[in-house]
């Protein structure tokens with residue numbers, strides 16, 4: 001099983017996680033810029049973080065044969081802090097970088113007018129840089145947040161096929177697929193979405209325009225839940241090719257729209273891991 005995790009915050013994970021991910025078949029990740037827990041107080045703090053997403057993390061991932069790309073944006077939560085919004089002037093500089101494959105995470109947290117402004121401004125940047133966009137949906141009032149996000153996407157004029165609406169559930173998938181966007185699902189240990197619920201969604205909606213991620217960060221999360229979802233798919237009767245489509249080819253197709261995805265030498269499991277008992281799940 002080869003895995004591309006299209007949304008994971010490796011900055012907040014340990015090197016042991018990279019080792020476990022590599023051993024389980026994770027060959028590529030995309031790390032979206034987001035809130036890092038402690039509120040930032042100035043644009044320079046973002047610049048250091050963005051530099052890490054295009055510098056240090058790709059280097060760290062490469063030690064384990066994992067290809068690392070990033071998405072860059074002012075996140076919805078910090079779009080509400082006037083000390084942070086000047087970072088919007090810095091974002092274009094990073095959108096020009098070779099390893100940046102989308103604008104994100106953008107979207108809504110509390111659905112304020114400040115968030116409206118940052119969301120629209122950054123969708124316009126996605127259009128002008130010809131990059132895809134990764135849209136976070138709020139944890140509270142998800143249905144309304146998703147509807148409003150889709151309205152802003154339509155208004156921006158971006159091709160919906162270049163937009164993923166993320167952190168979806170059974171109640172929000174229909175409107176996203178109908179709008180022509182990609183549907184992203186974050187699999188978590190207890191909240192949001194489980195591997196078994198994800199399998200039910202795949203049975204009902206098929207495998208087109210669906211992205212599955214672990215969204216692992218500093219909170220209670222698990223970078224191997226992509227792998228667990230693949231295993232649950234196989235147990236439910238999906239073929240290895242179905243699993244490969246959802247967990248590898250779909251994220252490749254989505255981010256390839258950036259024209260920057262570089263997966264040279266990582267499309268097959270690394271020889272050092274392929275034959276190990278860990279790579280076969282210890283079986």
Ligand SMILES: [Zn+2]
Nearest residue numbers: 032034105215
């Ligand atoms: Zn995230």
